[in-house]
Amino acid sequence: MGAVLWVCVTGALVTACGASAARVEGAQSAGEAFVRALSAGENEKACRLLAPETLRQLQDDEQKPCAQALTGEELPRSGAVLATEVYGRQAMLRLDGDTVFLSRFSGGWKVVAAGCTPQGEQPYQCTLKGG
Numbered sequence: 796m797g798a799v800l801w802v803c804v805t806g807a808l809v810t811a812c813g814a815s816a817a818r819v820e821g822a823q824s825a826g827e828a829f830v831r832a833l834s835a836g837e838n839e840k841a842c843r844l845l846a847p848e849t850l851r852q853l854q855d856d857e858q859k860p861c862a863q864a865l866t867g868e869e870l871p872r873s874g875a876v877l878a879t880e881v882y883g884r885q886a887m888l889r890l891d892g893d894t895v896f897l898s899r900f901s902g903g904w905k906v907v908a909a910g911c912t913p914q915g916e917q918p919y920q921c922t923l924k925g926g
Contacts, residue, residue, distance in 0.1 A: 818899075822886035823879040825904035826895045830873045838862035846898055846905040848925030868923050870910040894919060 825844060832841035842850060842861035850861055857864035874891030884899040894911040896919075897904045910922030 818881050818886075819879050822881050822897050822899075822904045823876060823888060826879070826886070826888035826890075826897055826906065827876065829895065829906045829909065830890065830893070833865070833870060834872065838865045841865055844906050846900065846907040846925055849905075849907050849923065850925075852926045853923060865923075868910065870922055896921070 829841055829844040832838070832844065839862050842865065845853070845861070853864045853868070854861055857867055859867075871893045873893040873895075876888060876890055878887075878889045880887045880889075886897040886899075886904065888895045888897065893909065894913070895906055896908040896911060898907050899905075906923075908919070908921040908924040911919040911924075912921075914920050
């Protein structure tokens with residue numbers, strides 16, 4: 796039991812390493828809000844949480860307004876947050892079933908990629924991303 800607790804505490808410290816608690820909480824909050832909006836079918840709200848380039852790329856690719864375009868993306872249903880890692884102005888939110896990448900803009904944290912799955916040593920493969 797002690798070893799499990801040590802691993803959990805160590806993991807929590809590594810997750811927040813190099814970033815203030817406010818930065819970690821801000822990134823996690825924005826990522827969770829995006830996932831909740833998608834799950835609730837609130838695509839307009841989810842669109843407001845996308846980074847400008849990601850929003851533009853989605854609309855260009857689908858030739859539809861964002862809310863309609865998100866419906867066709869078939870993003871995975873996400874579960875609980877497993878880890879949040881923040882490095883400067885970039886963040887990665889690992890969830891049960893998805894990974895979401897965010898960047899910090901003047902207006903707050905925005906989603907730059909979602910529906911991302913690891914590819915071993917290669918970069919993540921993302922369903923939704925900016926160009």
